Amino acid sequence: MLRYTVKRLLQLSVALLGLSLLLFAWFKALPGGPENRLLPENATDQQREALRASLGLDDPVWVQYGEFLGRIVRFDFGSSLSSGRPVATELADRLPATIELSLAAMVIAVGIGIPLGYLAAKRRGTWLDFTAVSGSLLGTCIPIFFLAAMLKVVFAQELGLLPTAFRLSAGAQYTDVTGLRVLDGLITGEFDVAWDALLHLVLPAIALSSIPLAVIVRITRASVLDVVGEDYVRTADAKGLKPATIRGRHVMRNAMLPIATIIGLLLGSLFAGAVLTESVFAFGGIGSFVYQATTERDYPALMGFILVIAVFYVVINLIVDLSYGFLDPRVRVRK
């Protein structure tokens, strides 16, 4: 298992290195170097040359890449062009909100998707199966910003059941521990804060969960259908085991293998896809930051975002791979 972990880690660092190379190339390929942005328009060519030299832009490309690599390893993405604050600080401030939102969406998607997919498979051909399958098709088709806006209009504005925006009610006092407000409230014992944060989380999380929920329902259904036809499930049945045992130990443990992979990939895409939901609900996560950075061509901010997302993906992939080893003994042993 240790060997496997180390091997996976090595593979992942190669992936990250490749990504840094891509980003560097992208950065180099951008038109009009940074000197045009930093100097006034009437600056002389000599001034430009001097600045280029001082920024190290005249060094050989590999030297520049080395420095670039050195900076991003230290999480130094430079300063945001629009706010002037370090990109790393900006991201760190907003990351917890996005993580909280993504996790909440994933909890909904997994919590509903797996049981629903299982039931759809077990009652294949019934109205329940039909509803689940066509519902999941709908889920992947509805644009997220539309769904988010509709949820907001119906449940927050018209019915007034849930808050319309932000992470907490105005003027709420809270103690920051992890940055995940619901968790913080539970840790510090401020249950009213946790409840308030949870209410604010419901609509954005539902909106964001629509696509992963749909995907998980379909994958679970297909995977369960695959597994229930397996000989070992018939063996379990021939043992006279209780249906719950057959379901848990024999069907779901095998059906979980592809589902686990998909959950990992979805979590990564949720993180990146939270942009739209966050902007509808003014959630104050990484999404609104990226939205702003894109419109203002804030390259350092964008690069920081891309790197963070990439690292996130890579870490999730590692977790998925390791969980695979945990779920499937055949992977564990293979050298």
Add this chain to the structure above:
Amino acid sequence: MALLEVEDLRVAFGASTAVDGVSFAVDEGKVVGLVGESGCGKSVTSLAVMGLLPKGRPAKGRKASQPVQAAASEPVGPAGGGLKAAAAVPQAAPATGRRSRRGGGADVSGRAAFDGVDLLSLAPAAMRRRRGRDLAMIFQDPLSSLNPVVPIGRQITEVLERHRGLKGDKAAKEAAHLLDRVGIPDPTRRLKEYPHQLSGGMRQRVLIAIAVACAPRLLIADEPTTALDVTIQAQILELLKDLVDTEGTALLMITHDLGVVAGLCDEVNVLYSGRVVESAPVRELFARPTHPYTIGLLGSIPRLDLGIHEPLTPIRGSIADVIRWKDGCAFAPRCDRVAEACVAGEPALRGDLHAHRCVRAEEIA
């Protein structure tokens, strides 16, 4: 009274009939063979007795005794999921082996009395309490019949837990004892291993250990040696024979291998196209095969005393060349001795100890 009495068992998958009125009995401590080629209904028969077939529509449920052809209106293919036998059956839909959209349940009728209780009419929960305890099954493919992600120890102890109430160390100890009983060396260490770490023969031994874990009175073995090497086959058959001899377990042996029948069985039922075409004590069958199909099966066995250039004598045609039993003998299209009388109507099973379903039996003999 026999331990298991199957009477007029019929199984249909939608429009196709897999088992068409099969009757036989298994006495305590006896080994009974069900013999026939792929698709004759032998596996479906055993699954029906075990209650392991996918359920049909409740309206035509298990107790229904009307002719199975009544279900012909629904255009479903034969059920998938290992029910290979349904594929090549007379009226089988062209969609061989494909799962039908609506589950493709089986319509089962007839009687399968185990110790006087009709298994086919038992409630699912009651049947589950018996399965694995009173009657157990060993499957054909040891490679796919064990759960790949659960240690084999757990796959044994879960039966002990369910039917004998053994837990924890007691169950583990008993599981080790069972592995030892089926001839697996170093059983305590093996308990923690996964199926992929064992050889095919070992896995079949594990499946046998699972089947005999609760000392069932009836063991059903569905081609337990088909997927194994010849040397391993002999060992597994030896093990089964030993279990039957020492525990007094009745064994229903499903096979296409007449060598297995000769070495193991007390009585034999030869199946063709969903019906018993000949049944007899094993010596009698080999000494005086009566139905042309049985004769053909015996004739197609390679013999050591013939020269290597002697061609084998196969039964011509394939199991797909059939006519419906009610129109005549289903084997007629492949039979060398076919006559007018053969296709003049439904042939009856005649005889008592040695029964056969051939109208020309007397002429042939």
